[in-house]
Amino acid sequence: MVQCNFKAITVVPSGKEMIDIILSRTQRQTPTVVHKGSRKQTIRHFYMHKVKVTGENFKDKLFTIIDQFPRLEAIHPFYSDLLHVLYNKDHYKLALAQVNKARNQISKIATDYIRLLKYGDSLYRCKCLKVAALGRMCTVIKGIGPSLAYLEQVRQHMARLPSIDPNMRTILICGYPNVGKSSFVNKITRADVDVQPYAFTTKSLFVGHTDYNCLRYQVIDTPGILDRPFEDRNIIEMCSITALAHLRSAVLFFLDVSGSCGYSIAQQAALFHSIKSLFLNKPLMIVCNKIDLQPMHALSEEDKRLVDEMKAEAHKTLSIGGDQNGEQQVLLTMSTLTDEGVMDVRNTACERILDHRVEIKMKSKKINDHLNRFHVAVPKSRDAKDRPIYIPQQVLEQWAKAQEGEQEKAKRKLEKEMENENGGAGVYSASLKKHYILASDEWKEDIIPEIIDGHNVADFMDPDILERAKELEREEGMVLAGDVGDESEIDGDMMPEEREALNAIRKRKKALIQEHRIKKSTAESRPVVPRKFDKDWQFTTERMGCQLSGLGLDPSKAIERVRSRSVSRRGRKRERSVAADGTGVDSMEIDNEREGNNKKLRLRSVLRSRSRSRAPIEEVVPGEGFKDKEQKVKAIKLGKKSVKKRNKHARKGEADRVILNMMPKHLFSGKRGIGKTSRR
Template sequence: MVQYNFKKITVVPNGKDIVDIILSRTQRQTPTVVHKGYSITRLRRFYMRKVKYTQQNFFEKLSTIIDEFPRLDDIHPFYGDLLHVLYNKDHYKLALGQINTARNLISKIAKDYVKLLKYGDSLYCCKSLEVAALGRMCTVVKRIGPSLAYLEQIRQHMARLPSIDPNTRTILICWYPNVGKSSFMNKITRADVDVQPYAFTTKSLFVGHTDYKYLRYQVIDTPGILDRPFEDHNIIEMCSITALAHLRSAVLFFLDISGSCGYKIVTSFKFVWFDILDENGLPFIEKTANRLSPESMFYPLIIVCNKTDLQPLDGISEEDKKLVMEMKAEAMKTVMGQGGEVGDDEGVLLTMSTLNEEGVAAVKNAACDRLLNQRVELKMKTKKINDCLNRFHVAIPKPRDQKERPPCIPQAVLEAKAKQAAEKERRKTEKDLEDENGGAGVYSASLKKNYILANEEWKDDVMPEILDGHNVYDFVDPDILLRLEELEREEGLREEEEEDDDFEMDGKELTPEEKEALAEIRKKKSLLIQQHRIKKRTAESRPSVSRKFDKDKKFTTKRMGRQLSSLGLDPSMAIDRARSKSRGRKRERSVDGGDKDNGAAMDMDMDQPNKKLRLRSMSRPLSRSRSRPPSEVAPGEGFKDSAQKVKAIKLGKKSAKKRNKDARRGEADRVIPTLKPKHLFSGKRSIGKTDRR
């Protein structure tokens, strides 16, 4: 099977670009220097090589252009006539012919000038002949510039053509514009054809693919065709007619029975399928029509009445209904031509609405079935079928009585299959549910409906949290509220008992003198709190005064003692407590007549062998902490004992001794080895002075 991929055609440069490319390549790939002592033979070979190399490059470039563009006589008639409709095959052939002529002229020019160069008698003569040869080649290429530009436009347009396989299973959608062809295409395939409420939105062929019974089908959406003479059809309509003429496919004729497309059924009836495929109407497909067998000229034809949501088929007028039945009768002739029976009219006339997708699947299935049956029947009539049948063996049971036993499918299987199909059609997707419930932003999909639980009602629990594969709500006590009330009641009783046990100065257990003292204390406490709040508010604006100028002496121990004494309380303990918190204890010097503790400390220090440690212990009190000596092992340092730590310290100092002695920088210092590297700060190098690198 031939696959046509026009996207692989290389870009066609214009004449000036080709000349620049070839001359630049010649200059780069051939010698360019002629020395004084060259013989005339060597000079001739030098310039002959340049001429031949230039001719060879021109020939290869032009041959690539000619070979990559398709030949209209060698490709499928569908693509040949499609290219004729889009670009006019006469102009196309003329452009390729001019390039072929230019290629031959360049070869002839090179041949002539190489013959002249063989008899060149001087450097000047050979040089002049070489310049003349290259100049004439470039002139020939520049003259075909318009043809190259035309082919480049054709290449760009061909790269945008759809990849249509003329030999595969194809469904063709056609007839009047604005009848719902593109909408049907978008429904059954993954294509995205533009749909607008006006005619001729589709201006070219669009291809999509759909699957049916594990087979891939090619669906082609064609532009609309108007009922007018063949000579008046424009390029857009001719694309559709070319596809109808050459593609062996199931043809879906779309009919708008509502009349909203702007064309009545009477107008559609005048435009008959068989008039389009008449050989007299399409003179450029006579050769194709003669190649096909009479059986293959009958295409599977289906008339689709679209837009039944606006106007059902039963609601149209009697005259229109009569015309529709006549169309159906005409379509039945194709069934008869394919070997069908008289009553075999199933799937010839179908109704559909692409808006609510009613009947879309039925139309697609009917077209695929009709097309598949027709392709099978055509293959059964070929000569190759005998070779295929020899490989098959159909087992047929021997008749044992007069009773017929035709092949059948069990009823249970048919019912199950019908049930699955009904469920598949009835099943609603999340998109359908979203449209029914207010659209995006309003509808929130339920994440619980696919939970696999023992009871379906559990999906809507108030607390459906899942932990370790279990529903948490299944493990909650149903009497949890009653138990909570009991706990709260018990907690309240406990709080009441604790309140009874606490001592609260509510005035019941106090004497009259103690009550007065308590009142004074509370009053004083409230005044202190107020003063503190005032000072806190005015702290930023109040000037700082040193303590020696505080003449009021509000916060002294003597004043506190006088106030407590006036209240009848002993202030000694409070004063001692305030003094102990206000300043630290002074260090006491040891004298000869010191106390016993200092004497004991001195006795203990005397036993120490080191004089410095002994003096240090005598000069500080026992209550202060001492720093750890370097030899003492701290937890987590990794040393076994103090001797091992002292040895490690000595080794570390010894390793750094040599570096310190040489005044070297340490490995942790940030250092710039060379502040001014020579290759950045030296001047211009002279010839031969590269040894420094």
């Protein structure tokens, strides 16, 4: 059978979306401009190409839809019946048939209009034929719009179906609603089926996987089934019936012995007898759930009789199916609330599946072809000697050492236990040095010395550092107490006037130190006045005179010099020359008369009067490497010319090799006509 992956089916677009997709693709794949003055053959080929590409695109899209949806005759009967239950296979086939018919119609339309375009006698006639062809194709697609919408709904629902492998080892769970089927699946698999205290919580098939003896098993949880005629069952119940009818699996029929599901044991037994024909040729087990609420020994006689009848029917099913081992257990008990017997039920079901699969293969026709390939060698005794088991002494010693190592590991205290004993996480800090391999265990916690330029830290330490530190502390105490021997010796050799001056200096020094300490301690909180507004720091002659006077110097000459400099900086006024008649004449007027009010000459005189701070660029400076002025000017021009292109490309320098995206995709992809720039 063909294995179908429903999740791989692509999205089915609606009719309008498909038209937009195909026409846009045709516009990209074909030329967009043809001129009126072109040859007739060129015009015909242009529009024939348009029609042909459009028809092929429509056919490819529709063929993809038809090909990806599964054919009900080619897939497993389980999936075929399941799709019929969910979607009605008549509607499903009709929708696919309409899509296939539309594909054939579009192919015929494209062929007919290509034949007509071969005889187009003008640009206008060819264009009209092309428009008619594309219009008819779009009309066909619009006609199958409902079918495409139906197929898209089917695709979405099929993608949500569970991935069930019909050929895999399977455990199928069935029974009345709310008897504990989903709870059992959640216990033995990694599935997360919704469990609620009301009926029909599970509305579709759910699949989980479990491992037993290194083999993978799939467990299928089916919706609940009610005891009523086949015609009255709804889609939810028919999903369970389909799985029971077509999947080769071990069936677990769940029986709620407590009656808390809302159905009595008699009703559940009636359901068992009504669907027992679906259990033929399959391993069947009856699972009595919720024994924590109602133990088996506390059942009434009538209920026990019904359970025994079901057990007998299960044994009869085994004998019909070919399993001659009547002693196999078919009645199991468990409780999903207390986990009592849950794993026993799973293990028994898995073993029954393996046994059943082996029996089927042994009864198949191919068994004779395979048996001759196997040979089981059975050793025969050569004599009557007793040959006991011999184990070498070395192996026994190694085994004894391994046992001792395991005992030591068991006795060894774990880091987690030590952490709990010493305050827990955040308090206990594991030592990373305790596993160091050293000559003495006492060295493990020693501080590792640092090495600087090939020398150990101990090489830079003075062995008498402690005694020297004590001496420094004693001297510091004597200085703080004011009892310093050197100062007393100096004071003894001084005159009384010198001693007074020295005391004054020391007193002033202590005051300055104290003042500096106070300023330093309050530096962060003390406001700072800018020098612009600080009158004490203004650069005035009065401030300079006070400072010089404080130093014992005469400030008069310095102040006079500063004032003379300030006067000279202001600029001197033009001196007035005296004429012969005694009247004053300005020198500027004389210049104007001499030069005749010539503006160029006046501008030249102004330029000459300005001072130049540096030589012009054209002049050759020794050391630049230029022969003369002309060579330097030429080099400067060439340098500016070479930089112009680099600046135009926004390069950082000569080594900038960054290649920017000169053709952004949103501006250059696709084709557009005149004026169609709205997509930007």
